[in-house]
Amino acid sequence: MSMEDYDFLFKIVLIGNAGVGKTCLVRRFTQGLFPPGQGATIGVDFMIKTVEINGEKVKLQIWDTAGQERFRSITQSYYRSANALILTYDITCEESFRCLPEWLREIEQYASNKVITVLVGNKIDLAERREVSQQRAEEFSEAQDMYYLETSAKESDNVEKLFLDLACRLISEARQNTLVNNVASPLPGEGKSISYLTCCNFN
Numbered sequence: 001m002s003m004e005d006y007d008f009l010f011k012i013v014l015i016g017n018a019g020v021g022k023t024c025l026v027r028r029f030t031q032g033l034f035p036p037g038q039g040a041t042i043g044v045d046f047m048i049k050t051v052e053i054n055g056e057k058v059k060l061q062i063w064d065t066a067g068q069e070r071f072r073s074i075t076q077s078y079y080r081s082a083n084a085l086i087l088t089y090d091i092t093c094e095e096s097f098r099c100l101p102e103w104l105r106e107i108e109q110y111a112s113n114k115v116i117t118v119l120v121g122n123k124i125d126l127a128e129r130r131e132v133s134q135q136r137a138e139e140f141s142e143a144q145d146m147y148y149l150e151t152s153a154k155e156s157d158n159v160e161k162l163f164l165d166l167a168c169r170l171i172s173e174a175r176q177n178t179l180v181n182n183v184a185s186p187l188p189g190e191g192k193s194i195s196y197l198t199c200c201n202f203n
């Protein structure tokens with residue numbers, strides 16, 4: 001695929017506490033696998049995946065940031081040009097949920113005010129260890145005007161839905177011309193193309 005061979009290019013950045021499963025979500029979506037013994041992300045990593053939505057090629061540049069505090073100054077610099085942020089916590093880890101207001105302050109400070117933020121509660125395959133109820137998370141996301149979705153990178157639950165619904169949402173925002181106008185230039189490393197025909201199903 002040549003560099004121009006897409007209709008939309010969006011930059012999506014995953015943020016959230018260390019160990020909540022950001023890398024696993026990205027790997028599941030871009031490579032279809034759940035990596036065993038995933039080490040902590042150092043700084044920032046990225047992958048590209050091109051998807052087809054209603055006949056249009058959408059290139060998603062997905063940036064996976066380190067959750068550890070010591071990388072915060074590096075990861076913050078990636079917020080500004082993000083079209084969307086996936087703020088992730090772990091439903092089995094109360095602490096990762098309690099840190100969300102802190103992450104929202106980071107977003108307010110460093111991201112564009114046009115950014116679309118999705119709240120993701122990951123690891124729903126560990127239902128017996130759940131510490132944060134769905135209702136509590138929904139109330140929080142509603143109050144903050146964010147979409148909310150629960151996922152399992154391990155079982156592949158809602159992972160495609162997360163990225164594809166987000167892509168649909170970004171297309172519709174782009175059409176209304178309300179997007180940040182500084183999507184990063186294309187980078188090598190295409191993922192596989194997949195088709196997705198239904199759209200925008202967050203609610």
Ligand SMILES: Nc1nc2c(ncn2[C@@H]2O[C@H](COP(=O)(O)OP(=O)(O)OP(=O)(O)O)[C@@H](O)[C@H]2O)c(=O)[nH]1
Binds near residue numbers: 019022040123126
């Ligand atoms: N059961 C279960 N475990 C998961 C899931 N997603 C991630 N994990 C596990 O959680 C641990 C952390 O996953 P990572 O993807 O490395 O977490 P991260 O948020 O990228 O962590 P940092 O890179 O340190 O910010 C790993 O042991 C994963 O195997 C999931 O959906 N279910």
